[in-house]
Amino acid sequence: MNQSDFVIIGGGPGGISAAIKAAQAGVNVTLLDENERLGGQVFRQLEKGFEVTDPDALGPDFKEGKELLHQFNSMQDKIRYLNNTLVWGIFNDSSLALARYGTSSSLRFKHLLVATGAYDRPVPFPGWTLPGVFTAGGAQKLVKSERVLPGQNILLAGTGPLQLVLADQILKAGGKIEAILEAGNFTKNWLQGLKGIWGNWDFLVEGVRYLRSILKAGVPLLQSHILLEARGDGQVEEAVIAKVDKNWRPRLSSARSVKVDSICLGYGLVSSTELTMLAECEHQYDLRQGGYIPLRKANMETSVPGIFAVGDGAGVAGKKVAIEEGCIAGIAVASALGYISPAKASQQIRSCHKRLSKINRFRKVLDDISLPRPGLCELATDDTVICRCEDVTLKQLKAALADDTIQIKDFKRLTRMGMGPCEGRMCGPSAIEMMRHQLNASAEDVGCLKPRPSIKPVALGVLAANNTMPVVSGRYGGPSTENK
Amino acid sequence: MSRGESRVYHGVARGRPFEIEVDGEKIVAYEGETIGAALLAAGRRTLRHTNKFEQPRGLYCGIGLCQECRMTINGIPNTQACQTLATPGCRIETQKSFKKRES
Numbered sequence: 393m394n395q396s397d398f399v400i401i402g403g404g405p406g407g408i409s410a411a412i413k414a415a416q417a418g419v420n421v422t423l424l425d426e427n428e429r430l431g432g433q434v435f436r437q438l439e440k441g442f443e444v445t446d447p448d449a450l451g452p453d454f455k456e457g458k459e460l461l462h463q464f465n466s467m468q469d470k471i472r473y474l475n476n477t478l479v480w481g482i483f484n485d486s487s488l489a490l491a492r493y494g495t496s497s498s499l500r501f502k503h504l505l506v507a508t509g510a511y512d513r514p515v516p517f518p519g520w521t522l523p524g525v526f527t528a529g530g531a532q533k534l535v536k537s538e539r540v541l542p543g544q545n546i547l548l549a550g551t552g553p554l555q556l557v558l559a560d561q562i563l564k565a566g567g568k569i570e571a572i573l574e575a576g577n578f579t580k581n582w583l584q585g586l587k588g589i590w591g592n593w594d595f596l597v598e599g600v601r602y603l604r605s606i607l608k609a610g611v612p613l614l615q616s617h618i619l620l621e622a623r624g625d626g627q628v629e630e631a632v633i634a635k636v637d638k639n640w641r642p643r644l645s646s647a648r649s650v651k652v653d654s655i656c657l658g659y660g661l662v663s664s665t666e667l668t669m670l671a672e673c674e675h676q677y678d679l680r681q682g683g684y685i686p687l688r689k690a691n692m693e694t695s696v697p698g699i700f701a702v703g704d705g706a707g708v709a710g711k712k713v714a715i716e717e718g719c720i721a722g723i724a725v726a727s728a729l730g731y732i733s734p735a736k737a738s739q740q741i742r743s744c745h746k747r748l749s750k751i752n753r754f755r756k757v758l759d760d761i762s763l764p765r766p767g768l769c770e771l772a773t774d775d776t777v778i779c780r781c782e783d784v785t786l787k788q789l790k791a792a793l794a795d796d797t798i799q800i801k802d803f804k805r806l807t808r809m810g811m812g813p814c815e816g817r818m819c820g821p822s823a824i825e826m827m828r829h830q831l832n833a834s835a836e837d838v839g840c841l842k843p844r845p846s847i848k849p850v851a852l853g854v855l856a857a858n859n860t861m862p863v864v865s866g867r868y869g870g871p872s873t874e875n876k
Numbered sequence: 877m878s879r880g881e882s883r884v885y886h887g888v889a890r891g892r893p894f895e896i897e898v899d900g901e902k903i904v905a906y907e908g909e910t911i912g913a914a915l916l917a918a919g920r921r922t923l924r925h926t927n928k929f930e931q932p933r934g935l936y937c938g939i940g941l942c943q944e945c946r947m948t949i950n951g952i953p954n955t956q957a958c959q960t961l962a963t964p965g966c967r968i969e970t971q972k973s974f975k976k977r978e979s
Contacts, residue, residue, distance in 0.1 A: 426940070440910040441909070442909025443888060445887060512937065525936065527939075529937065538910060539887070539888050540913045627934070812943065814941060
């Protein structure tokens with residue numbers, strides 16, 4: 393079986409930074425990434441075929457990513473980088489199951505870093521399954537790296553600064569935005585915000601730049617507004633919007649309809665924790681940071697020795713935090729492997745933490761505005777599909793809830809929610825929140841949809857095309873036995 | 877609803893154009909585009925129909941997670957249009973519900 397001292401899963405800012413730090417110290421690193429090209433969501437590069445003629449048109453993230461990738465490329469002799477590689481399982485003999493170009497293989501690790509990022513929080517409301525409704529992240533990928541606009545007249549709905557980033561990108565690309573709905577309210581909270589902003593001037597400059605571009609284009613930025621419904625015959629044709637109170641509950645008298653042909657939803661992000669969960673790392677629920685997230689020590693190690701987690705996949709906090717956390721994990725692993733003295737490592741880690749605490753002050757301000765409020769759980773009606781894969785409606789979930797001893801995992805058995813190919817990613821996060829809200833229950837009571845290998849659909853032919861797969865037995869498919 | 881061209885030409889030069897076939901209709905895609913993006917640019921938003929309610933679905937998450945863009949691509953069903961690059965002459969079919977497939 394293949395083996396590596398340090399395996400990193402995820403080629404976004406966190407994974408790349410960790411790889412650079414560890415490689416600089418002398419560690420042999422293996423970096424696995426699912427995409428064709430490195431960068432993750434935020435530093436995504438364009439596919440082969442496209443040629444960038446004006447990097448400014450692609451926004452500041454694109455340029456920032458280029459610098460990090462350049463550093464990564466300069467360390468190539470110490471880093472084994474495998475693209476197009478899905479890690480679909482993790483087994484408790486410290487091995488990973490990989491799928492790559494139609495075949496499977498195993499890879500054993502001494503130290504592992506999970507840097508799997510996050511995705512847009514799914515928020516069910518009537519019409520959210522209509523073609524023409526996109527997540528903000530999906531729309532951003534289309535505009536930034538495929539240079540296709542999601543529509544001719546676009547509505548942005550959600551909360552937080554990523555909406556502004558997307559709006560700026562759409563406008564720069566020549567797109568038309570009907571309005572931006574911000575469920576929260578930052579002008580009302582600016583005084584509390586001042587403390588967090590103080591000293592974080594680069595964030596402020598970035599924010600002001602986005603706001604200016606939106607104002608200049610004459611796009612209405614409607615705070616304390618929410619999207620109630622998407623309507624249309626087979627695709628989005630109009631959206632019903634309304635003002636909300638501080639709990640994001642709509643004032644129905646203010647509801648009105650706007651003609652749009654596409655909608656981009658950005659209600660914050662959910663951490664991708666499938667792999668840390670499979671590894672049986674301890675998790676705790678923190679809605680502010682993206683749902684269930686792994687518990688970590690100051691050196692980014694999870695409760696399972698040798699397994700580290702950084703970036704949005706370990707608590708949503710953005711690219712800057714991911715980079716610092718990645719550096720910490722890279723240093724910590726290099727030290728554990730004897731490449732850096734413990735004293736030097738802890739000194740370097742301390743300086744990363746100093747920068748982190750400054751960034752986190754600012755994050756707190758944004759999170760206070762964008763923390764999902766109860767009104768968000770009340771948008772779906774009885775007929776609204778909650779589980780997109782299996783067509784399970786809210787009505788069916790409510791019927792299952794009549795037995796109030798149930799946990800979220802029981803929805804699988806009772807309704808088939810979470811049994812489809814997205815493996816609970818699209819229904820789980822909102823179902824947890826709706827259950828907590830409906831039953832007034834804690835996250836511990838509600839539980840979670842436990843991921844299972846394979847964490848994404850893998851064709852049987854891919855599993856068959858291998859000679860190093862573990863024999864699947866026992867809980868979660870582990871412990872595994874080597875099968876040469 | 878009429879749709880204009882939604883490709884953006886500012887900031888990048890596109891790869892070479894070629895034809896792909898969707899449900900028998902020929903549309904243009906450019907090298908480097910995913911099938912999902914090429915279909916969107918051609919004004920095709922419905923990529924499949926669900927099994928139970930037979931509802932239309934299109935690109936949603938766009939990053940390979942939600943599985944809403946599953947199509948039959950070159951004969952292989954349940955292939956994610958958002959994750960599959962268009963290639964010259966590739967053949968794509970919208971996935972129907974089980975019921976419609978049987979009839």
